[in-house]
Amino acid sequence: MGQLVLNKSNIVKVEKVSKSFSNKKQEIPVLKDISLEISRGEIISILGESGCGKSTLLNIIGGFEKADEGKILLEDKIVKEPTRKCIMLFQNYGLFPWRSALKNIELGLEGLNLNVKDRRDRAVHYLELVGLGDKGDLFPHEVSGGMQQRIAIARALALQPEMILMDEPFAALDTFNRYYLQDELLRIQSQEKTTIALVTHDIDEAIYLSDRVFIMHANPGKIHKEIKIQLSKPRDRTHSDFQYYRKLIFEEFRFNRTATPIEFNI
Numbered sequence: 001m002g003q004l005v006l007n008k009s010n011i012v013k014v015e016k017v018s019k020s021f022s023n024k025k026q027e028i029p030v031l032k033d034i035s036l037e038i039s040r041g042e043i044i045s046i047l048g049e050s051g052c053g054k055s056t057l058l059n060i061i062g063g064f065e066k067a068d069e070g071k072i073l074l075e076d077k078i079v080k081e082p083t084r085k086c087i088m089l090f091q092n093y094g095l096f097p098w099r100s101a102l103k104n105i106e107l108g109l110e111g112l113n114l115n116v117k118d119r120r121d122r123a124v125h126y127l128e129l130v131g132l133g134d135k136g137d138l139f140p141h142e143v144s145g146g147m148q149q150r151i152a153i154a155r156a157l158a159l160q161p162e163m164i165l166m167d168e169p170f171a172a173l174d175t176f177n178r179y180y181l182q183d184e185l186l187r188i189q190s191q192e193k194t195t196i197a198l199v200t201h202d203i204d205e206a207i208y209l210s211d212r213v214f215i216m217h218a219n220p221g222k223i224h225k226e227i228k229i230q231l232s233k234p235r236d237r238t239h240s241d242f243q244y245y246r247k248l249i250f251e252e253f254r255f256n257r258t259a260t261p262i263e264f265n266i
């Protein structure tokens, strides 16, 4: 009581970002005037239908694509290219099939100034963190999709980034594995305090994981609404408070139905 409440510092600022792609000599606007800020240690979701520009926005934040207008600031510096401070985690895991789990993680560390032992120790530490301490010698094809994604998460975390960008990271998994991985992600994030920006078309996933959800509408992609999820974690998907947010978010999409069909996991 009476305590000074400090504003959390922003780690990322997206400032008035617009982007078009050329298609058969036609300019197609994909993102229009997107602005948002992400606080350090936060988990945010960008939620929207397929094709609304979520991946494009995430790629611009990560420095993989260039905005036509506007800019991205990561720790107050303009993002011009990908950096180790901000790592992208892809849906298809991006592991090298000819390397064991441990070697995949070590590979990511090769650019760092670590000796062989430190590199190995760090890789082992993060493999243990994702619960795969005994799976280091296995190759990606020898483990399940869920485990492959955990290896990819360990590889990203091992770089000790300020931020991880996740593009529909659990979309390829079945429901049970997805729920399990979501819990794992929350457990790891509460330990590592890494800032996470996640792109998803799954309303349930956005509510379960996020501190804030940015709802994106298409043609061109715009942030339509920001919703703060004021539920303590871990969250109960069956609780009426959770249902409240599902309904709230679903309505935001229902009233914006365009000619294209929307597929949501609701």
Ligand SMILES: Nc1ncnc2c1ncn2[C@@H]1O[C@H](COP(=O)(O)OP(=O)(O)O)[C@@H](O)[C@H]1O
Binding pocket: 021, 022, 023, 030, 048, 049, 050, 051, 052, 053, 054, 055, 056, 057
């Ligand atoms: N490199 C590209 N060249 C041309 N069009 C693209 C390119 N990348 C994405 N697009 C188009 O931009 C739109 C948004 O794509 P994307 O960001 O992948 O959407 P989402 O991730 O929300 O499904 C889509 O219409 C897609 O076809």
Ligand SMILES: [Mg+2]
Binding pocket: 054, 055, 056, 167
């Ligand atoms: Mg996408």
